[in-house]
Amino acid sequence: MYQPDKIEPKWQKKWAEDGLYHADIDEKKPKFYALTMLPYPSGDLHIGHWYAMTPSDARARFKRLQGYNVLFPIGFDAFGLPAENAAIAHNIHPRKWTYKNIENMRKQLKSMGAMFDWRREAVSADPEYYRWTQWFFIKFFENNLAYQKESPVDFCPHCNTTLAREQVHGEDRHCERCGTPVIKKNLTQWFFRTTNYADELLDFSGIDWPDQVQTLQTNWINRSEGASVIFKTESGDDIEVFTTRPDTLWGATFMVLAPEHPLVGKVTTQSQKEAVAAYQAEAKRMGDIQREAADREKTGVFTGGYAINPVNNEKIPIWIADYVLMSYGTGAIMAVPAHDERDFEFARKYNLPVVVVIQPPEEPTIVSAEMNDAVPAHGEMVNSGPLTGTRGDQAFEKAVECIQQLGVGKKAVNYRLHDWVISRQRFWGAPIPIIHCANCGTVPVPDESLPVELPEDVEWLPTGESPLKLHPTWRFTTCPQCGGEAERETDTMDTFMCSSWYHLRYLCPHYDKYPFDPKEYDYWMPVDIYTGGIEHATMHLLYTRFFHKACRDLGITRGNEPMLQLRNQGMVLGEDNEKMSKSRGNVIAPDDLVGAYGADTVRAYLMFFAxxxxxxxxxxxNIEGSARWLRKVWYTFLEPSDVETKADEAITRDLRRKVHQTLQSITHDYETLNFNTVISGLMELLNEMTTAKAQGAFGTDAWQEAESIYLRMMAPSCPHIAEELWQRTGHDYSIHNQPWPKVDVEATKEEEITLIIQVNGKLRDRLVVPVNITEEQAKAAALASENVQNILEGKQPKKVIYVPGRLVNIVA
RNA sequence: GGGGCAGUGGCGGAAUGGCAGACGCAAAGGACUUAAAAUCCUUCGGUAUUAGUACCGUGUGGGUUCGACUCCCACCUGCCCUACCA
Incomplete structure (x- = not known):
């Protein structure tokens, strides 16, 4: 009887004792670095982890059987907020909470029977790990890739921390963790210069990543080409704007600043002060709630100030409006109401002038007073001084030339992508290794003093401030340069910093001379396949690409990309078709399933069901089907047949054909990650084998071959039962060290084929014919078919199409 | 508003432009059993038909093609992402 609860722990123990999955450098074998996204140690492994990891494991195992030296590591992304929230709620040190969770999750991960090389486990909260996270920070700092800047940041008043832009969700701009609407706060923050790499990050050549991820990253970076133009104001300040349409400059009839724009105060006249201040206050309040909803009616207030349109010297009013965002471009726009919908809507509402500067030739002249929409986008330039008469496709360049000659602007590229804010006002993260000295400024902690360790004796005060700020001895230190009194930076690093390089730490988690052993790097990198959820498309996956490129330029890493191939798994929803969550009560616990069915069944089902x-x-x-399959494999292979063995040639030939055909398709399906058809192919072959067994094939050479190939095809998906049956059918340990079987192409060939006979594309007959039938014979046979004759009614067919080995289509 | 993905039996899903519904679940009937579990066999898209079989059928409407679930265009629905990006 198949008893997974007996055999699974047994083999897991044996594999671990033998170090079966230890991956060491072996120059004789081609390497394969298979990486699955590392989990956050929340305390419990959920079905989503299984869904991400066990098919990835099957793929890695398949590569191993194919003869690759496969590295498939695991670790924990162990810093982050939940640990700190638990600390505050239960007065337990985040380290204790985290490491207790890790211990539990390790046990759960081991129950998967995955081929993780546990010697290489890396935990980002270990001092021996974050010592190198800090080292990277210092390298970036020393090479001007890290800098400090006062900046308005999204701040969650509940979590009391800064959030990266992508951690702010939804129309109401709430914190991704707790749902509290975020507020803007001006803080001195540490940034990485991700925008230095914006253009390079748009280049996906040389990597095989899903189009969807490429699109998400491309849209996120949102490169746009245009011009930056300086507008002088009556108050004497220059306002810089970015525009993608410098050709429409002559139609700029007013300017709009974001309510937070630093020059608002300067340009506002005495009489407008009150209205402007009121609008700013409202925007600040709204901004946190619903300001960015695109379909809202536009609102704004005149500042009383004026700017000069630099190309035609027209005096144009300066307004503030919340449809202009401080976070994009320069936070100021030139408004061209005739040709921009948003500006048009605003101009009509506040009776601002609309000047048409684009007119398609051969169309009625557009009268601005009669316009209902901002149109058109392209045509011939009118009312545009030196540009008047220019064709639409030349206007951009000519306008840029013009503003350059006037010295009021230049061509410019703008990105939505911002520099990455990496500082967090939290305790449970890698401390930023910087010392602030009154004499020497910001001084990096010397290499020999790393890591800057987190203190153990900490306490959380209800103010929500980081305990690092309040710690009596940790914070105050001496300057490594002048020896004078100094203070440590109390901010810690965004956890995306830790996960940007963990694939390097896996190579040698205990190496103490460098973040990684160069020998290991040379052998294993780059990552050959990376698997995980698509939700990281604009965060982790973008950061890790940036990180790699920055390190490449510092001579630390090589090549342009860290991960050659990326594949994303979908999501396992609850039975109610909703996202699984504790509050909905639709959570499926993998531990329960393993208890009821065994890991192999859970693995098989996850691979099969979608x-x-x-x-x-x-x-x-549905999972019963997978359980039934494994029981059936068990007794089909182990229970002797009650039919006498007879090596009938037709039976063994059919069996071998099916076996090798299946091997062919399953090899392809593993390669392309079509796991569901891997399992259905195995089920189908088992059905064939059952038939063959009933016909007396059990015990024949062909049967032995089928068995041996079957188990090896099954081994990546269901490693325990495959190992057990491999042993019980008399093979040597371990199945996971066997070579992938070779397809016997001769055996896959059919002797007879079913020829499809169509008339006008409709199926009319099926003819079983020899595989080597000639075209003439096939056509003749088709025309001779009774069904065909009945339809043709004696008429001559217009045309007969023959697809060798497949069909004849008669066009009547 | 923009972008992406999807739409095939009661359900999950198969199908290099060439037999639609593989494989599995559920359901129904039967075998085995004192009974249950397990297992095995049969049926299982719709309509018509005693039957062979015929017709219809892959969200809707067009198109390309000898031939379309598959390619192209438009639309509808659902899900996800994104959102005044100047």
């Missing part, structure tokens, strides 16, 4: 990249809702009764 296309991996799409995911699907969980179904409790």
């Amino acid at each position: 296309r991996w990249e799409l995911g699907a809702p969980w179904n409790s009764s």
Whole structure:
């Protein structure tokens, strides 16, 4: 009887004792670095982890059987907020909470039976790990890739921390963790110069990443080409704007500043002060709630100030409006109401002038007073001084030339991508290794003093401030340069910093001379396949690419990309077709499933029940099918047949054909990560084998071959039962060290084929014919078919199409 | 508003432009059993038909093609992402 609860722990123990999955440098073998996104140690492994990891494990195991030296490591992204929230709630040190969770999750991870090389486990909260996170920070700092700047940042008043832009969600701009609406706060923050690499990050050549991820990253970076133009104001200040349409400059009839723009105070006249201040206050309040909803009616207030349009010297009013965002471009725009919908809507509402500067030739002249929409985008330039008469496709360049000659602007590229804010006002993260000295300024902690360790004796005060700020001895130190009194930086690093390089730490988690052993790097990098959820497209996956490129330029890493191939799995939803969550009560616990069915069944079901990249809702009764399959494999292979063995040639030939055909398709399906058809292919082959067994094939050479190939095809997906059956059918330990079987192409060939006979594309007959039938014979046979004759009614066919080995289509 | 993904039986899903519904679940009937579990066999898209079989059928409407679930265009629905990006 198949008893997974007996065999699974047994083999897991044996594999661990033998170090079966230890991956060491072996120059004789081609390497394969298979990486799955490292989990956050929340305390409990959920079905989503299984869905991400076990098919990835199957793929890695498949590569191993194919003869690759496969590295498939695991670790924990162990810094972060939940630990700190637990600390505050239960008065327990985040380290204790985190490491207790890790211990539990290790046990759960081991129950998967995955081929993780546990010697290489890396935990980002270990001092021996974050010592190097700090080292990277210093390298970036020393090479002008890290800098400090006062900046308005999104701040969650509940979590009391700064959030990266992508951690702010939804229309109401709430914190991704606790849902509290975020506020803007001016703080001195540490930044990385990700925008230095914006253009390079748009280049995906040489990597095989899903189009969807490429699109998400491209949109996130949002490169736009245009011009920056300086507008002089009556108050004497210059206002810089970015525009993608410098050709419409002559149609700029007013300017709009974001309410937070630093020059608002300067340009506002005495009489407008009150109205402007009121609007700013309202924007600040709204901004946190619903200001950015695009379909809101536009609002704004005149500042009383005027600017000069630099190309035609027209005096144009300066307004403030919340549809202009401080976070994009320069926080100021030139408004061209005739040709921009947003500006048009605003101009009509506040009776601002609309000047048409684009007119398609051969169309009625556009009269601004009669316009209902901002149109058109392209045509011939009118009312545009020296540009008047210019064709639309030349206007951009000519306008840029013009503003350059006037010295009021130049061509410019703008990105939505911002520099990465990496500082967090929290305790449970890698401390930023900087010392602030009154004499020497910001001084990096010397290498020999790393890591800057987090203190153990900490306490959380209700103010929500980081305990590092309040710690009596940790914060105050001496300057490494002048020896004078100095203070440590109390901010810690964004955890995305830790996860930007963990694939390097896996190479040698205990190496103490460098973040990684160069020998290991040379052998294993780059990552050959990276698997994980798509939700990291604009965060982790962008950061890790930036990190790698920055390190490349510092001579630390090589090559342009860290991960050659990326594949994303879908999501397992609850049985109610909703996202799994504790509050909905639709959570499926993998531990329970393993207890009821065994890991192999859970693995098989997760691979079988949906296309991996799409995911699907969980179904409790469908898993019975996978359980039944494994039971059936068990007794089909082990229980002797009650039919006498007879090596009938037709039977063994059919069996071998099916075996090698299946091997062919399953090899392809593993390669392309079509796990569902891997399992269905195995089920189908088992059905064939059952038939063959009933016909007396059990015990024949062909049967032995089928068995041996079957188990090896099954081994990546269901490693325990495959190992057990491999042993019980008399093979040597371990199946996971066997070579992937070779397809016998001769055996896959059919002797007879079913020829499809169509008339006008409709199926009319099926003819079983020899595989080597000639075109003439096939056509003749088709025309001779009774069904065909009945339809043709004696008429001559217009045309007969023959697809060798497949069909004949008669066009009547 | 923009972008992406998806739409095939009661359900999850198969199908290099060439037999639609593989494989599995559920359901129904039967075998085995004192009974249950497990296992095995049969049926299982719709309509018509005693039957062979015929017709219809992959969200909707067009197109390309000898032939379309598959390619192209438009639309509808659902989900996800994004959102005044100057």
